[in-house]
Every structure is written in C-alpha cells, then in structure tokens.
Amino acid sequence: MAELESYTERETRPQRELIEIDDELMQDIEELVRTRSNFLLLNILQDLYPADIAHILNRLEGDDLEFVFSLLSTETASEVLPELSDESRSFVLQHIAPADLAKMLDGMASDDAADIIGEMTDEAAEQILGTMDVRDSSHVEELLRYDESTAGGIMAKEVAVVDDRATLKNAIRVVRKFARDHRNIYNVYVVDENHLLVGTVALQDLLLYAPNKRIKSIMHDDVISVTTDVDQEEVAKIFQKYDIVSLPVTDTAGKLLGRITVDDIVDVLEEEHEEDVARMVGSDADELERRSPAQVAMLRLPWVLITLVVEMGAVFMVSRFDKTLSQVILLAAFMPIISALSGNTGLQSAAIIVRGLATGHVQLSRWWHPVIRQMQTTFIIGTICGTLLGIVGALWEGNPVFGFVVGFSMLISINISGLIGTVSPMVSKRLGFDPAITAGPFETAFQDVVGITIFLSIATALLRWL
Amino acid sequence: MAELESYTERETRPQRELIEIDDELMQDIEELVRTRSNFLLLNILQDLYPADIAHILNRLEGDDLEFVFSLLSTETASEVLPELSDESRSFVLQHIAPADLAKMLDGMASDDAADIIGEMTDEAAEQILGTMDVRDSSHVEELLRYDESTAGGIMAKEVAVVDDRATLKNAIRVVRKFARDHRNIYNVYVVDENHLLVGTVALQDLLLYAPNKRIKSIMHDDVISVTTDVDQEEVAKIFQKYDIVSLPVTDTAGKLLGRITVDDIVDVLEEEHEEDVARMVGSDADELERRSPAQVAMLRLPWVLITLVVEMGAVFMVSRFDKTLSQVILLAAFMPIISALSGNTGLQSAAIIVRGLATGHVQLSRWWHPVIRQMQTTFIIGTICGTLLGIVGALWEGNPVFGFVVGFSMLISINISGLIGTVSPMVSKRLGFDPAITAGPFETAFQDVVGITIFLSIATALLRWL
Numbered sequence A, B: 001m002a003e004l005e006s007y008t009e010r011e012t013r014p015q016r017e018l019i020e021i022d023d024e025l026m027q028d029i030e031e032l033v034r035t036r037s038n039f040l041l042l043n044i045l046q047d048l049y050p051a052d053i054a055h056i057l058n059r060l061e062g063d064d065l066e067f068v069f070s071l072l073s074t075e076t077a078s079e080v081l082p083e084l085s086d087e088s089r090s091f092v093l094q095h096i097a098p099a100d101l102a103k104m105l106d107g108m109a110s111d112d113a114a115d116i117i118g119e120m121t122d123e124a125a126e127q128i129l130g131t132m133d134v135r136d137s138s139h140v141e142e143l144l145r146y147d148e149s150t151a152g153g154i155m156a157k158e159v160a161v162v163d164d165r166a167t168l169k170n171a172i173r174v175v176r177k178f179a180r181d182h183r184n185i186y187n188v189y190v191v192d193e194n195h196l197l198v199g200t201v202a203l204q205d206l207l208l209y210a211p212n213k214r215i216k217s218i219m220h221d222d223v224i225s226v227t228t229d230v231d232q233e234e235v236a237k238i239f240q241k242y243d244i245v246s247l248p249v250t251d252t253a254g255k256l257l258g259r260i261t262v263d264d265i266v267d268v269l270e271e272e273h274e275e276d277v278a279r280m281v282g283s284d285a286d287e288l289e290r291r292s293p294a295q296v297a298m299l300r301l302p303w304v305l306i307t308l309v310v311e312m313g314a315v316f317m318v319s320r321f322d323k324t325l326s327q328v329i330l331l332a333a334f335m336p337i338i339s340a341l342s343g344n345t346g347l348q349s350a351a352i353i354v355r356g357l358a359t360g361h362v363q364l365s366r367w368w369h370p371v372i373r374q375m376q377t378t379f380i381i382g383t384i385c386g387t388l389l390g391i392v393g394a395l396w397e398g399n400p401v402f403g404f405v406v407g408f409s410m411l412i413s414i415n416i417s418g419l420i421g422t423v424s425p426m427v428s429k430r431l432g433f434d435p436a437i438t439a440g441p442f443e444t445a446f447q448d449v450v451g452i453t454i455f456l457s458i459a460t461a462l463l464r465w466l
Helices: A023-034 A038-045 A050-058 A062-071 A074-083 A086-094 A098-106 A110-118 A122-131 A134-144 A168-181 A203-207 A232-242 A262-281 A293-320 A322-327 A330-359 A368-397 A400-430 A435-439 A441-461 B023-034 B038-045 B050-058 B062-071 B074-083 B086-094 B098-106 B110-118 B122-131 B134-144 B168-181 B203-207 B232-242 B262-281 B293-320 B322-327 B330-359 B368-397 B400-430 B435-439 B441-461
Strands: A161-163 A187-191 A197-202 A246-250 A256-261 B161-163 B187-191 B197-202 B246-250 B256-261
Touching (some): A023 A038, A023 A062, A038 A062, A050 A062, A062 A086, A074 A098, A074 A110, A098 A110, A098 A122, A098 A134, A110 A122, A110 A134, A122 A134, A161 A168, A168 A187, A187 A203, A187 A246, A187 A256, A197 A203, A197 A246, A203 B168, A232 A246, A232 A262, A232 B262, A256 A262, A262 A435, A262 B232, A262 B330, A293 A322, A293 B330, A293 B368, A322 A330, A322 A441, A322 B330, A330 A368, A330 A435, A330 A441, A330 B262, A330 B293, A330 B322, A330 B330, A330 B441, A368 A400, A368 B293, A400 A435, A400 A441, A441 B330, B023 B062, B038 B062, B050 B062, B050 B074, B050 B086, B074 B098, B074 B110, B098 B122, B098 B134, B110 B122, B110 B134, B122 B134, B161 B168, B168 B203, B187 B203, B187 B246, B187 B256, B197 B203, B197 B246, B232 B246, B232 B262, B262 B435, B293 B322, B293 B441, B322 B330, B322 B441, B330 B368, B330 B400, B330 B435, B400 B435
Parallel strands (some): B161 B187
Antiparallel strands (some): A187 A197, A246 A256, B246 B256
C-alpha cells in the first residue's frame, strides 16, 4: 500500500502533565528559583502546559522572571509568550536577545506574533521583523495593518487550503503538512484559481468519503465568512449564532486571507465583558493590567470629574430651594433616598436597553416597544416605592401632606428616570455613540439632579400645607 | 482496496444559504405567513441555517409562529428548537403533539434535549421521556440529575470513544459512525476496560499516522478533564486557559460520562456576563427574556426595596443633623455631590476587586495587596476632587472654612468608600457569598449613608466657624 509511505512517521508529541499550581508548589518553585536550581526547575517546567508555565512566570518578577524564562526551549517559549500577562511579557521582551525573539516569533501563529510585535516600539518592531523568516514577517506586517478590534486584527494567516480541483487525498496531504506546525485544524478551505473562497470541508468529512472523491462534490459551498473590516463584536456574534469553531476571513472580493478560531473569540468576549463592566462604574478595563495607582487614578478621573460637574447641577438646584428647605428641614433628609431610588431605576432601564441593543432584542426601528414596556415596569416599581415612602413620611412628620409630597415625588421621579434611562441609550446609538456610555456614572448623576429637582419643586408647590 | 468499501457513500448534506434577514425580507416573510403560502415559505426556509430560521420564528407570535414551525421537517425542527428564544420555545412546546416532540428530541444532542425537557412541567416531561427512544431518554434522565450550572448540567452524552487496545483504523471507523448523527467531532476519547478515561486523540492526528498504529502509542495520556460537579464558570476558565474546543467529563473515579464543547462555553460566558451586569444594577438576567412588565418589576423589586431600607438610614442620619442644617442650609446642597462621588469611587473599587477575584488577579491569601493599591488610588482621586470641591465651596459661601468642610469631607468619604468597596467583596467571598453582590445597589446605598454622615459630622464639629 503506497498510501502508507506518505504518513509522517514522526515521534508523538511530548506528553504534558496537568498539575494544579497551588501555593505549596509555588513556594517550592520560588525556592528553586532563589537557589538558581536549573536542573530541578527544568524538570518541573518541561512537563507543564504553556498556560501553566505562564501562570508561574506571572508570579515572578525582575531577575527571577528573566532567569526562568531563559530556561525554556525556543519552542516552549514561543507557546508561553502569548499566554503571559501584559506586564510580565513587556518585561521579558525588554530582556531578550532580538535573535532569540525572532526565532520564537517564527514558531508562533501569525496572530499571536502580530499581537506581540504590535506592543513593541516601531524601532524594535522593525528590527525584529528584519530578523524573522521572510514569510512569517510578511504575514505579521499584513496583520499589523488591520485595526486590532476587527476580523483582520484577530485572524491568523495560517490556513489549510486546497484547490477546488483537488481530491480528498490531496486535502488529507495538505492537512498532514499543516499539522506538522499547527494545532487546531477544524476545516480545510477550498479556493478557485483566483484564490477566491468557494467552499469549506470539515476535518471529519475527510474521514467519511473515499480518497479519490473530488473535494468539490463534498464541500459546503455557501460558506459563512467575514471581511477583514468587520468589528470583533460582530464576529463573536456570528460564532455564537452558528455554533462554529473557525471562520474564514476574506477581502471584499472574496479572496481568502486568513481564519479566526474560537479560542480568540472566547478572549474577545472576555475583553468586551471587562469593557462593559468598567464603563458601567466609570473606569477602564486596562485598570486590571496596570500596576501604578497613579495610572489607575488617571484612568478613573475623567469619569469622576464628569460626575462632579453634573452633580454641581444638583448643588445649584438645591441651593435655589433654600427657602423651602429652611422651613421644612426634614425635606433634606428625604433627598438622598429619592435620588438613590430614581438613579437606581434609571440605571436598571439603561442597562437592559444597552444589553438589548447589543443582542438585537431592542431595535431602533421599533423604539416604542421597549419604551412602553419600561414605562409599565417603572410605574409598578414607582407606585410600590412611592406608597411605602409616603406612609413612612406621613408617620415621621405626623402630616399626611408631607407623606404625599415624598410619596408622589418618588413615583414621578422614578418614572422620569426610567424614561430617561430607556431613551438615552437609544439616542446615543442613533447619534453613533456607544450606548453603554449612558449606563454609567453620568446617567446616575443626571438622575440625581432630576430626582431632587422634582422632589423640591413638588414640596415648594405644596409648602403652605407642610 | 477493501478499505474503500467501508466509506459511507451517502449523499452530501443539504446545502444551506447564508441570508441576511433584514427588515425587507422579514416583511416579505410576514406577508407569506399572513396568506399562509406554504410552498413559497418552505422554499425560503429550507435553505436557511437553523439559527436564522429561529431568528424569523422569534419575530412571529401565536398562530403565525405555530404555522411556520409546523412547516419544518422533524430534522430541521430539532435543530431550530434549541435556538429559539425561551418565550417562543415555550409557546411552541405547548402547541406541539407529544409524539412529534419526542421525535425531535431523539434527533437532538442530549444536552439540548435535557435543557428543553428541563423547562417542562414534571408531568409533561415524564410523558415525553416515555415516548422517546429508550437510549436517548436514559441519557436525558441522567443529565437532568445534575445541577444545570455544573459540568454535568452542560455536558452532552454523545462522545466518540474507543478502547485502549484499538488501532487508528478502529478509531476512524468510530468517527465515521459517529459523524452520521453528530456534527462537531474534535477528539476521540480512549478508555480502558473499566471505561476509565485514559487518553485523547485529536481528529487531525487520525490523518497523520498509519492506520495499523495502536491508538495507545499516539494518544495524549494526561488528559485535561473535569468531574460532573465542577461549576460552569470554572469549566469556562479551563477552556480559556488551555485554548481547547472540547473537554471530557468524568465521575470522581475517572469514568468517562460525556463531553462539553466550546459552543456551550461561549453561551456560559454570555450568561455569566448578563448575570454580572444585571446584578450590578440590581436586576436579573432573566429580565431580557421575560415579557410582562409586572414580572420584570417583581424581579427588580427586591433590589429596589433593599436600597430603600438602606437609604432609610440616610434619612435617619440627616434628620439627626437638623440643627446643623437649619443653621447652614447650603450644606444640604452639597450632600448629593458628596454621596454621589463617594458612591461612585466605592463602586469602582468594588467592581475591580470582584473582577480580580474572578480572574485570579486578586487572591484572598494576599488581601493587603489590593487594599494598599486601591487606597493609594482613591487617595489621589479624593485629593483632586476634595481640592476642587473645596475651592468651589469656599467661593460659593464666601467662607474658607465652608470650603474646608466640603473639601475635607469629600477626601475622607471617598477614601472610606474606596476602602469599603475594596474590602467588602473579599469579605463576601471569604464568607462564601458571591462577591458580585457587593458591587451593586446595596454598595451604592451604603456609601450614601457613610458619605453623608461623615460630611454632616465634620460640618457639625466646625459649625461655629460656618
């Protein structure tokens, strides 16, 4: 059987061990690092998965980090480098010989290599690209041209690709060759003579049919693909919707340029998640990565200062009602509860609409649907809170009118906050801003001003009975 | 070549078309639904991906939804059903003959079938399980026994598995058989005579070596796996860390029970994300799915009422300072800005710590690290905000002491809020609660009370100079 001879009779891959890196093991490793016990350390490290080695390195600093990284083989180092934290990686990159780094980058998937070179200064990047294998460096140079939050910015250039006149046997040969350098093959892409993407074959299908069958007869010819300029969030949605593990990327003419794999999408989802949460509290997802408190303070400060400016409006409004307040000082005591509850309700509505806009549940073309729903919801919440607060207020001051003022103000301001919270993300989106911007501190501060103004206006109108 | 005869020479799968479902197409479809044009509708639907058919069905209601669903073949229906929104699915399930549903469930992956049966009443579930294929229903019954947020609850029973004495040829035969009914094969699992998981082989490796090679000689024998009771968030972390697409699930003895695929993990990440965001504003991720405003109001109300109770503390505190306020009424005007900024800073710190605890950046065993960092950060923010507000206050009232009171109160309350925001998620985690609970409305309300109390106490102490 001639077929057999073409099998790459190489050795099997090194076996790795899955070890949980607990505090005890970490202490042992730190002791070995301190005593510079090369041999014993290598013995531990060579059996670990790259992600676990990266985890250990992330807990070391300075000379220790440099020492342990230098123990790794080029192959292992090229797998560990993309897994390091930004901080550890930037330290390692500064302490590594350019020739060694070039070798590591050659062994890396093009998307990982591009991410790493993208973090370097232009000068350092140019030097490294000049030292790298020509084919690899041209891949990286191409990837660096795309915006890093688009399909082009997250794709890898390495794809298993066959001609549309190929047989299954040809395709299997391509996979074998590809598998020598790359993990994670899920599909073979089929292109025509102009390198236009015309179909895709799942790896499992290569095992299903006779080797002499034409690839064209078994391929899926309506391929789900994206162009390089599609935003990474859109790409993630396509992965979710169609439950796929890899997605080809083409230029606008349909020429195959690369592929995105699901592991990158998992990272995209995490990144977007961190951005959302950070924005809601008025910070930046980078905060997790940065070390210096001064840098973190600078990241947060813009949001805090916006809140400060908006809240100055509340100061101004309250100061205009000084006569009302000086007559019924207990009104001041109910200000915080009214602003807190209406701020909270507004934020709830805003967060739901932001999420709905992201998932497609909320559509701008039918904007009145969510508005009606949210208004009904906040009316129920407002009525319950208003009634409760009204009873408390009436009993506290011993005056039913006082109860009515706080209760009715609560109802009105919760409803207005809900309306603003519902409409403002849609307006933001319509105007081309990120809707999430409205579900943060700005929203809360604005609701504060609105809630307090409503409360004190109603109180002033009914002042003679208070 | 005898080998050739064993290929399943079946027809290729039906080709599907990727069509963007825009408003125009949707209007055409709605028109065809209204006129009950079976033939034309089927013509459109049969070329679409299940996720796109589900998207169309989600936009229909009542009889229209039932009519279009009834047009689908059992095979297509079984692919569409798991993709429907909760609301559409629950409507369809109520209007479908149990015998038809049982057939659809038989054609579904066991994890999807279990999810659907899990949503039904016990009585309906029992009836359906009795009608289903015995093997499929026993799978579903097993899956229903696991908590739905654990590895057991999200795994599927269908795995491609071979004996450890098998050759590659045997394994390829297993894959062929498996591929007849299932998509998404990434690995073949290897078990010993007691069905204990001993290794895994990537699909691509089946193409690399000679068919007569023993599976044992090429398999990875240190398999990453989880037991059924591992929380789904932990499972998602393992997928992220090791960049894998499928993960075997075993019992505590190591017996292979099923596998989890990455598409389910993408859904888990989205679910956790929605939960986090919902919790931060005081709502529930279910809110997106539920239709009735009354139901949504009930989901949000517990959070709103907690805020109300905590804020009653603020009402009480302010009322105790009525003498101070009645003497310097402008103090009331600065209450909202102090509570808003300290609430915001506390929430920022809390969100960062919650995230850090989730990612492992923050470790309870080294709790002082984040505390020191956050205190430095909030000190910088507090100093800047305090100075600005102090200047504004001094100019407004024309009294430097008034400026000192608002500025100094701002500094102190931002720092205390930052400290509470940093420590409380760690305390929650230590006590076994979800740390995210502290990064929501409760936190903000609590900060309100603290901020206002500090402010009015300082003002009272310095009252004679105001």
